[in-house]
Amino acid sequence: DAGVIQSPRHEVTEMGQEVTLRCKPISGHNSLFWYRQTMMRGLELLIYFNNNVPIDDSGMPEDRFSAKMPNASFSTLKIQPSEPRDSAVYFCASSLLAGSNEQYFGPGTRLTVT
Amino acid sequence: AQKITQTQPGMFVQEKEAVTLDCTYDTSDPSYGLFWYKQPSSGEMIFLIYQGSYDQQNATEGRYSLNFQKARKSANLVISASQLGDSAMYFCAFSPGGGSRLTFGEGTQLTVNP
Numbered sequence: 101d102a103g104v105i106q107s108p109r110h111e112v113t114e115m116g117q118e119v120t121l122r123c124k125p126i127s128g129h130n131s132l133f134w135y136r137q138t139m140m141r142g143l144e145l146l147i148y149f150n151n152n153v154p155i156d157d158s159g160m161p162e163d164r165f166s167a168k169m170p171n172a173s174f175s176t177l178k179i180q181p182s183e184p185r186d187s188a189v190y191f192c193a194s195s196l197l198a199g200s201n202e203q204y205f206g207p208g209t210r211l212t213v214t
Numbered sequence: 215a216q217k218i219t220q221t222q223p224g225m226f227v228q229e230k231e232a233v234t235l236d237c238t239y240d241t242s243d244p245s246y247g248l249f250w251y252k253q254p255s256s257g258e259m260i261f262l263i264y265q266g267s268y269d270q271q272n273a274t275e276g277r278y279s280l281n282f283q284k285a286r287k288s289a290n291l292v293i294s295a296s297q298l299g300d301s302a303m304y305f306c307a308f309s310p311g312g313g314s315r316l317t318f319g320e321g322t323q324l325t326v327n328p
Contacts, residue, residue, distance in 0.1 A: 133315070142321065145315045145317075189257065202261050205259035
């Protein structure tokens with residue numbers, strides 16, 4: 101079974117450039133989450149969707165960050181313009197709304213902004 | 215707001231011995247879930263075990279068990295018969311009832327010595 105798929109796995113970009121991270125959740129899962137992991141702040145939830153609808157975006161750092169989920173099998177996290185402090189590993193996770201709701205994580209995208 | 219605390223930044227254990235990783239939480243919600251994840255050096259987040267606040271018995275998954283003490287608000291992970299491959303960062307996480315965001319602890323770096 102395919103797990104959560106993220107692309108790219110690594111991204112190096114210059115400050116000011118637009119960055120788009122992509123995620124394909126596990127088929128049949130109806131919740132999708134975007135997390136950011138840094139040494140300083142640990143794992144933080146940025147935003148999550150239930151049935152493609154954004155539920156809580158209080159973790160999104162600022163207006164430079166935006167996320168969309170146009171359908172049940174695809175989501176994007178966009179940073180425009182990017183800054184060096186956005187350098188982190190960005191994880192996408194998905195889960196079922198029912199049951200224990202354990203979240204399954206993708207491999208992450210390591211973003212470096214120079 | 216919920217808070218998750220892992221007080222052990224690092225733990226060491228001899229191969230084949232058992233080890234307990236501590237996790238405490240603070241919540242006023244009657245319904246919630248507790249999760250443990252493993253993050254090896256390769257970076258992926260691997261779901262290990264789940265405990266619901268209303269579960270009568272401690273959760274077990276193979277060599278992993280969760281020592282759930284509701285009155286003390288603790289959910290310690292016990293790994294039996296440690297293996298070299300268990301060396302990793304371990305995160306405890308909390309989710310309010312109904313399934314939604316995970317709040318992660320700071321993590322414990324476990325090293326299994328041969």
